[in-house]
Amino acid sequence: MEGDLIEGYFRNELTPAERGAFEQRLAADPAFRHEVEEHGKAVRLVRLLGRQALKARLAERGRQLDAEKARSGFRLPWRITLLATALLALAWWFWDRQTEDSSTPLPDTEIRRDSAETPAPPAPGAAEQAEPKPSAENSPSAAPPAAESSSSHEQLFAAFFRPYHDESLEPAVRGEGEPTPEEQFRQLYWEGRYREALAVFEVLENASKSNANLQFLQANCLLATGQAKEAALALENVLRTSRSRFLPEAQWLLALACLKDGNKGKAKALLQQMAQDAGSPMQEEAGDLLERIERWLQGT
Amino acid sequence: MANSTASEPGEIIKALQSGRTEVLEALYAQHREDFFRWAGRRFQGNMGDYEDAWQDAVIAFYEQVTSGRVTALRSGLRTWLFAVGCKRLLQNNRKMKRFFWKDAVDLALLRDAQLSEFEWDIPRAEEKALLERSMGVLSSQCREILIQRFYEGKKLPEIREALNYNSENTASAALSRCLSKLKDIVAVLAGNPKQTGNGG
Numbered sequence: 087m088e089g090d091l092i093e094g095y096f097r098n099e100l101t102p103a104e105r106g107a108f109e110q111r112l113a114a115d116p117a118f119r120h121e122v123e124e125h126g127k128a129v130r131l132v133r134l135l136g137r138q139a140l141k142a143r144l145a146e147r148g149r150q151l152d153a154e155k156a157r158s159g160f161r162l163p164w165r166i167t168l169l170a171t172a173l174l175a176l177a178w179w180f181w182d183r184q185t186e187d188s189s190t191p192l193p194d195t196e197i198r199r200d201s202a203e204t205p206a207p208p209a210p211g212a213a214e215q216a217e218p219k220p221s222a223e224n225s226p227s228a229a230p231p232a233a234e235s236s237s238s239h240e241q242l243f244a245a246f247f248r249p250y251h252d253e254s255l256e257p258a259v260r261g262e263g264e265p266t267p268e269e270q271f272r273q274l275y276w277e278g279r280y281r282e283a284l285a286v287f288e289v290l291e292n293a294s295k296s297n298a299n300l301q302f303l304q305a306n307c308l309l310a311t312g313q314a315k316e317a318a319l320a321l322e323n324v325l326r327t328s329r330s331r332f333l334p335e336a337q338w339l340l341a342l343a344c345l346k347d348g349n350k351g352k353a354k355a356l357l358q359q360m361a362q363d364a365g366s367p368m369q370e371e372a373g374d375l376l377e378r379i380e381r382w383l384q385g386t
Numbered sequence: 387m388a389n390s391t392a393s394e395p396g397e398i399i400k401a402l403q404s405g406r407t408e409v410l411e412a413l414y415a416q417h418r419e420d421f422f423r424w425a426g427r428r429f430q431g432n433m434g435d436y437e438d439a440w441q442d443a444v445i446a447f448y449e450q451v452t453s454g455r456v457t458a459l460r461s462g463l464r465t466w467l468f469a470v471g472c473k474r475l476l477q478n479n480r481k482m483k484r485f486f487w488k489d490a491v492d493l494a495l496l497r498d499a500q501l502s503e504f505e506w507d508i509p510r511a512e513e514k515a516l517l518e519r520s521m522g523v524l525s526s527q528c529r530e531i532l533i534q535r536f537y538e539g540k541k542l543p544e545i546r547e548a549l550n551y552n553s554e555n556t557a558s559a560a561l562s563r564c565l566s567k568l569k570d571i572v573a574v575l576a577g578n579p580k581q582t583g584n585g586g
Contacts, residue, residue: 128568136537144441254423
């Protein structure tokens with residue numbers, strides 16, 4: 087069949103003899119040549135159609151993966167959650183024993199639970215999350231009643247802020263020779279050495295400094311070292327450029343930076359936006375923090 | 387692992403050669419996040435750019451395997467896919483900022499001829515226009531049988547089974563009819579209609 091012959095030619099499946107005869111006929115017979123060209127165009131179009139269909143299938147799979155990721159959000163593996171709970175219980179027990187003679191009431195047990203005296207979450211580097219440890223004067227039990235309002239937003243911040251970490255940030259062994267400043271920055275961030283990471287960030291090339299993903303990490307470092315205003319500026323830039331894979335997390339951190347900085351209005355607006363966004367991986371946390379802010383504001 | 391039955395590159399290639407395209411979706415999912423992280427370190431792009439490049443890399447692998455141009459890999463599968471994804475990012479976004487880095491992907495692009503010579507065949511503008519216009523004219527059944535035959539490279543017995551035709555003859559007749567219809571569409575859209583029409 088002629089169709090099979092043409093198809094065999096395009097698939098490179100003809101024997102040398104068949105191919106020779108085919109090419110001779112192509113050269114001699116214009117009608118046949120036209121038919122072969124038409125066949126080639128049609129098959130090429132089918133291949134493009136096939137590619138388009140496959141791309142649509144992969145895109146759909148990608149949307150499913152993103153939805154799964156969004157549902158899991160920032161949730162920690164259950165073993166880590168269990169360990170953190172056990173550590174918190176232990177810390178509570180020690181704290182309770184040490185203060186059982188004290189009659190000083192605590193303003194908000196939920197806030198106290200997550201204060202700087204609480205063991206840090208066991209995520210990598212999280213042990214140094216509160217690098218600028220709140221001073222004893224700021225701790226709930228030592229704070230004078232008049233200072234309670236101003237310190238509560240700090241306490242809420244401390245309760246909710248945790249420098250972003252996921253396995254993707256783990257620096258891989260790559261390349262040759264000395265690590266570049268960017269590699270050093272990533273390494274220091276991964277190790278939770280936020281002050282040192284910030285120092286290295288300053289010497290990065292401009293191209294790296296303007297990388298929104300690196301700016302997001304820089305903002306984490308700034309927040310971890312108590313520089314809320316600077317962190318907010320960096321995060322606003324990340325959100326403005328929309329060129330980061332950490333956009334939902336950047337919005338969440340911006341809300342926390344505003345909260346720490348005392349800008350409750352903006353923090354609430356950002357949190358409300360996230361709490362109403364079913365697609366946001368931070369929806370649950372945002373709702374929770376909003377509720378606590380409201381409780382705090384009602385109590386002051 | 388791409389899935390429980392095809393984890394090694396050789397197994398994945400064999401699975402794709404035998405028409406098991408579900409392996410491709412598993413492969414796409416397996417390295418997707420990793421590619422985004424890698425690309426995020428190398429380029430100043432957005433998620434859309436990375437997603438597009440990653441889809442194209444996986445599709446390129448599929449097309450190279452099913453066309454017989456790739457039967458074994460000199461570089462690892464992940465490296466192969468990342469290298470093609472990298473080429474796609476550069477091809478799609480010539481002005482995209484990039485960060486100089488040296489890793490296995492760069493070495494593979496330098497040393498592996500399979501990769502350094504690889505070119506993604508970008509459809510020409512008139513082909514894109516033809517594609518869009520023919521989509522609306524060709525029935526979905528025709529599209530499916532043509533794709534299975536000419537894109538996925540399935541043989542008639544496989545097509546008969548996959549699309550539930552009564553016999554191979556019926557499948558063959560449907561294939562001829564659809565191909566003929568597509569040729570008519572191409573001729574008409576190209577302003578060169580055939581004198582003798584074909585049914586469809």
